[in-house]
Each structure stands twice: as C-alpha cells, then as structure tokens.
Amino acid sequence: MADQRAYLHTLVRGTVAKHFPGKQNCAAREIAEFWAGRELEDHEVDYGGFSRKMKGSREFTLNDVVALMSITGSRRIITVLQQMQDQMQTPLEPREALAAAAAKEAGEAVAAAIGTHNHATVAKEAGDAEQAFRRIREQAEAELGAKGQG
Known part of the structure; x- marks a missing residue:
C-alpha cells in the first residue's frame, strides 16, 4: 500500500x-x-x-x-x-472454509468409492475432492509468495 x-x-x-x-x-x-x-x-x-x-x-x-x-x-x-x-487480487477465502469444503468433498469421494459401482460418479467425486485440496494448496502458496517466503 x-x-x-x-x-x-x-x-x-x-x-x-x-x-x-x-x-x-x-x-x-x-x-x-x-x-x-x-x-x-x-x-x-x-x-x-x-x-x-x-x-x-x-x-x-x-x-x-x-x-x-x-x-x-x-x-x-x-x-x-x-x-x-x-x-488488486480478490480476497482469499478463509482457510477454515477451504478445509471444510475439502473434508466434505473427500467424504463424498470415499463414500462413492466404497458405495457405488458407477465409475463416472467415483471419478467425479474424486475430482471434486482433488480440486478442493488444490485450492488449499494454491492459497497457501499465494500467501507464501505475498509474504516473500516463496
């Protein structure tokens, strides 16, 4: 600033x-x-x-x-x-919200992998979970870069 x-x-x-x-x-x-x-x-x-x-x-x-x-x-x-x-960058989501979304998506992916034989559903839920965890990683990396700790 x-x-x-x-x-x-x-x-x-x-x-x-x-x-x-x-x-x-x-x-x-x-x-x-x-x-x-x-x-x-x-x-x-x-x-x-x-x-x-x-x-x-x-x-x-x-x-x-x-x-x-x-x-x-x-x-x-x-x-x-x-x-x-x-x-200016858009404000970052709170890490807790990202973690909650990742936990939800991971649970859905595990439930699909155990409870269904539909490979498309398993792949979709696993992809959603992967994307949620990627958002956590990207935000952490962005915060590191902003603080000059990259």
Whole structure:
C-alpha cells in the first residue's frame, strides 16, 4: 500500500508540475478557488499546506485530486486509480472454509468409492475432492509468495 501511495503522490505532483510549471502557488490558489467558488485573497489560500503536500510531508486529499482533474481536464490520476483497482487480487477465502469444503468433498469421494459401482460418479467425486485440496494448496502458496517466503 505504501508503494501505491507514493505512486499516487508522484502522479498528483506530476499533474501539478505539468499544468502549473514552476508555479506551485498558482496551483494552490486554483484548487482553493475551485472549492470556494470565488476569487480568494492571498491570506485565504494555504500556500504552506500545499507546499507540504508537494514535498510529501502531507498527503493530497481527494478534494485536491477532484479539483486538479476539473481544472486541468486530465483524467490520468483517476485512470491510474482504476488500473490499480483492477489489478488488486480478490480476497482469499478463509482457510477454515477451504478445509471444510475439502473434508466434505473427500467424504463424498470415499463414500462413492466404497458405495457405488458407477465409475463416472467415483471419478467425479474424486475430482471434486482433488480440486478442493488444490485450492488449499494454491492459497497457501499465494500467501507464501505475498509474504516473500516463496
């Protein structure tokens, strides 16, 4: 998450630098006036706060991003946010739920192997059990990889 924050900070800084080259105070004023809906006096604009945001000691707010997008017409930041969200992995199922499903499928496979002469049923139930155990293994491997223990 820290890398994503740093990347987003860089994107916002880049948008400011591209559309307000060498004029950081102009960007601060434009953003403040965007939300105020009127022209502001110098004492009404938080130039120091914006400077701290540019240096990274404060984070840009959603309001800053919305104002910059509206003022500049650039959708780059929101496009990158969407790409980041699309790349996020789906949450993992709890291991207990996976284990319960595997136990159920294994029991069905054993029952089919003992209690039926239908080879198709035995093969299907064994395949379901195998798939349930594979999900446990794949999740454990994914967790190992995410923690850098692969």
